[in-house]
Every structure is written in structure tokens, then in C-alpha cells.
Amino acid sequence: MNKIAGDLKNFAPEAPIGMEERIQTALSKKKSFWLFSWYTMNVYVLALVGAGVLALVFSNRGESNVVAQSAAPAATEVKSTPTVVADLNANGHVILDAEKELKSAPVKTASERKSVQVETSASALVVENCQTTAIAEPAVTEVAETVEVQRTPEEIQVPNPVNEVVKPKGRSLRLTRLTGK
């Protein structure tokens, strides 16, 4: 067995032809990823451009979301502005018949939101500049929803009347003499 082992240990046959080229190809394949080449360069450039486009698309989406979010509270502002506008004129004096003006105030539609927003900002400026008059803040009325909970009455089970006739204990006595029957 030792002879066999020794023979095997010293066995060094000639390597097959073309093996060296195969090894070199494998080596260059492994390295090529890290080496500069126009092909990999193009891939990197394309990847960068793609990433840039994606970033632009997502940033635009983000902006449109912000606009949508800012548009939502504007609707509430539209309702609250007429009271402020009605109380003040351009010079900052109190208008006496504010109720009348309130009624005559035009109803703002959704398309006029922007102009209303500008108006509200202008009115806010007026409010800031006006020091002499006290501004009555729009009263916030809270409508409490009343929820009536009706409970269905539980069924009351009435026991069925017992048909059994309970006979009185003791002897039954007929009084015939007194009644005459």
C-alpha cells in the first residue's frame, strides 16, 4: 500500500493542451468587471441616466402631492374669509351692517380658489396692519352629532299558564239549607 501511495504522490502527468489558455481566459473573465472598458462604462452611464430620470419623476410626484395637500385646507379658508372681509373695509374700519354684506358676499366656487387665497392673504395683511379695531374671530360652531342608541327590549318570557286545577285540601261541604238549593 505504501508503494501505491508513493507512486500516487509522485505522479505528475503532463497537463492537457490548451489548459493554460483556459486558465488565462478564466482569470481575465474574473478581472474584467473591475477593469475599465467602454462596455462597462456605457452600462454605468445608462444606469446613472436611468437613476436621474427616476429621481426626477419621483420628485415631480412629490411636488404634485404637496399642491394637492395645500389645496385641501383652502376650501375651509373660503368659508371663513367672508366673515373677516365683511367686518372690515379697506381702511380697517368696522362695517356696521356686516350681516347684509355677508349675504351679498359672492359664493366662491372651486375655480376661484386661487383668487380667494390671494384675497385671504390680503385680508390677513389688513388685519395685521389694523391696530385700533378688535377683530372678532369667526365663531366656530361645533355640531355635536347626537347618536341615539336604541336598545331592543329583551324578550320577557312569560311562563305558560298551568292548566292544572289545584283542588283545595279538606272535605268539600255543600250548604244547601241556608241557600235553599
Place this chain on the structure above:
Amino acid sequence: MEEKNLIQACIRGDKSAQHMLYKKFSSLVYGICLRYAKNKMEAEDSMQEVFVKIYNHLKDYQSAGSFEGWIRRIAVNTAITSYRKNLKGRLEDEIDDRSEYATSLVENHDVDYTMEELMICVQALPDGYRTVFNLYAVEGYKHKEIAEMLEIDVNTSKSQFSRAKGHLQKALLELSARKIALEV
């Protein structure tokens, strides 16, 4: 070129130095790969892997030990890694529990064989037997070390070596018998 200079040139990526290194050690590496592989194709794949590892890790070689020993170790480790990957083969080996051969059957008999014939007999061994046989009989590892390397039990290593020896002896006996029959 001196070995140190050759290694340094290979690290720099000098193609002629790499060619020289290949010329010097290709036979040794191919011999080891043939011993651990099932066939020539598998040995060639293994040899390619070994040389790629050698070229890529030359900078890690510390000149404390011999360079040939370092290359040999890389080749053996590659074979072990390949064996570990092939768990299916290991299972077959565990199941394969054919009758034990008398290990002393041809102990004192001289069996004539060529190296090619011997290699065919070794390659015909089941994966587990062949690996343990190579590691123990040829490389000189102990059963405990082999058990750790192959993640098997020490007794499994011992029994696989014993069976491998039996298989090999039987194959060589059959070979010599065939030869005698042809001569007659």
C-alpha cells in the same frame, strides 16, 4: 528566474512569469486533481480553479514554507471544497456498505500496474473513499484531521479508508489477473 522573483512578477501580472509558473507546477497540480477527481474532465475543471486561486492569492503567500507545499495545499483544499459541495456523493458512500475486503489480500503480492491503470482504479472509487484514501495514504493526514476537514466522524474516516484500500486492492488484483490471462 528565482522563485521569489517569479512570484513577484506574477503578482505584477507579468504574463511570461505566469507562463513560467504554469510550466513549473502544472504537472504537479494536474496529478493531484486527477487523484481527487472522478474523471479527466472533472480534474481539468479542478485544475483551472486551482490555478486561478494561485494567481489571485499569490500576494498572500508568505515565504515561510515551501512554495510547492503551498500550491499542493491549495489543490487539496480545492478538492475538499468540491467534495463538501457534493453532499449527495457522501450519502451514497455512507449507504454503500458492501462486504469488507480482506485488506491483507495482496499486501505482500507485487501487482504490476502502470500509473494510468492505477489512476483509473483510484478514480473508480466512490467519492468519499477516494477522498479519505488520498488524504490519509497519500497526503499523510491523520484520521482526526480528515474527520474535521470533511466534517465526518473519525470512525467513518477509518472505515472509509479501510474500504477504499479493499476496493483498490481488489481492482488491482483483477487487473493483474486479466493481464496474466492475456499473456497466457
